Amino acid sequence: MRKKELAKQGRTLSKDGAFINGKLTHEAFISLSILTAITFLGNFTQLQLASALPTIVHEFGISLTTGQWLTSVFQLVMGVMVPLTGFLTKRFSTREIVITSMTIFTLGSLLSWQSQTFALVLLGRILEAVGTGTMWPVLQITVFSIYPLSKRGMAMGTVGLAMSVAPAIGPTLGGWQTDANGWRSIFLTLSICGAMALILSICGLRNFGERDTSVKADFFSVALSIFGFGGLMFGFTNIENYPITSLMTWPFLIVGLAGIVWFVLRQLHHTSPLLNLRVLKIRNFTVGTIIASMSFFAFSSVTVILPMYIQTDRGYSATMSGLVMLPGAIGTAIAQFLGGRLLDRWGARPVALTGCSVLCLGTVALSMVGSGTWIGLVSICQFVRQIGMGFTLMPLTTWSLNNLAPKDVSAGSAVTNTARQIAGAVGAPILVIVMDSITTLRHSALGGGPSTQIASNIFGIQWALRISALICLGMVLLVYFGVRGNGAGSGRQMTRMVLRHIHVIHTPSPKAAAQETVTTSDRQNTPKLESGNGHAEER
Secondary structure (H helix, E strand, O other), X not given: OHHHHXXXXXXXEXXXXXXXXXXXXXXXXXXXXXXXXXXXXXXXXXXXXXXXXXXXXXXXXXXXXXHOHHHHHHHHHHHHHHHHHHHHHHHOOXXXXXXXXXXXXXXXXXXXXXXXXXXXXXXXXXXXXXXXXXXXXXXXXXXXXXXXXXXXXXXXXXXXXXXXXXXXXXXXXXXXXXXXXXXXXXXXXXHHHHHHHHHHHHHHOOEEOOOOOOOOOOHHHHHHHHHHXXXXXXXXXXXXXXXXXXXXXXXXXXXXXXXXXXXXXXXXXXXXXXXXXXXXXXXXXXHHHHHHHHHHHHHHHHHHHHHHHHHHHOOOOHHHHHHHHXXXXXXXXXXXXXXXXXXXXXXXXXXXXXXXXXXXXXXXXXXXXXXXXXXXXXXXXXXXXXXXXXXHHXXXXXHHHHOOOHHHHHHHHHHHHHHHHHHHHHHHHHHHHHHHHHHHHHHHHOOOOHHHHHHHHHHHHHHHHHHHHHHHXXXXXXXXXXXXXXXXXXXXXXXHHXXXXXXXXXXXXXXXXXXXXXXXXXXXXXXXXXXXXXXXXXX
């Protein structure tokens, strides 16, 4: 009996066996829920240390630039892991990938919990990132393999909550745990959650898709991506502490750039590339990937900068820092849920254009914070920003992948997720360095005394946010001019539909218009007879 149960658990669910009569089957629903929960855990972990970062920096006596590696290295490692997704999903079953990943994640959390040096804490974070790096692409590929085209927006909007809400909730709970029990309690909680996810995966997860044991990975490309992206990021983060001419900066920048160029060229000419960059020949996919990467670049930096402003410059606790960012999670949840449904109905262009505009306005408002700004207003501005992110990211991602052939969805998912993770990993240190540089210049201009330090810090934060706002403006322009074609929809169509539903204009629905056309045609083709009084009558 036990063998039969184990055989049932290992059974592969085909598309026909997972989605029947417009609904998920029970087994598919359970498996998809487990994948979504694990993806939520991974993204929750990614920024949970944001509010605890000032405390960790103080305890280990390190610089902020070094300390923020705890968040940036997570994104960097995930960016390196994502290209492997195409190979892993073909070579191994869903259960094998998830169970192995959750084992590595749990071990990493335990290591960070018990470590007494910053280097070991960072190593634990790297293992956590390795364990969760493939989860979102696996979930994304699973959704696209199950749902028909007309339902993907709704499905991605629902499961996408794991991608957008978790990073917003993470800093809130992380701040509360830091104040209540110290930052190590965060890793204890993650260890418990990882163990529970491992048990759920073993007991309830089913396989999706077929395995191909003949597929081989190009591990030389993996090494190039590690040296390329890792070297570039290491060089960027060291610019804050060392001059550009130092051996701690320019050699790593050169190695990083050379590694990235070699990596790209190898993918374009290899017969079985690790990351199939040929999907970038599809214009709509490329546009969607660029905009999504820009949003990660602009968004990730704020999650590091904002807690520093709240705690260091305003003197609030880590718990308050998390609470200020909490409403943003609610905003993302609302926008993420509605964005997918509006995508299915109106297309990507009007939804993403609205989202990018709201994100830009929210960032501009946030860049006006000062030493006396009401802390609730900071929370409102962040809420508005995350509403914009919710309406931007998932609709554009779904639309761009919908423009690919079904056989290329796995490769497209790997490419777009790699680009976003790298953009987020590089964006945070770059804007933090810009913020620190502007702060230093401002502090010197004001005389360099202790009394001007906070004012200088806030000045640097304001300009970093203004740069982020310019990036968001660029996203608005790219959506307006670039998001067109199949599935993009139009703002005019959306406006007319809204006005029709609120009865401002009397535009017939497509079905009613078709019926009216048929009726008119019938009337025109109906023979008429002359009556005695000379008037035409219909027979």
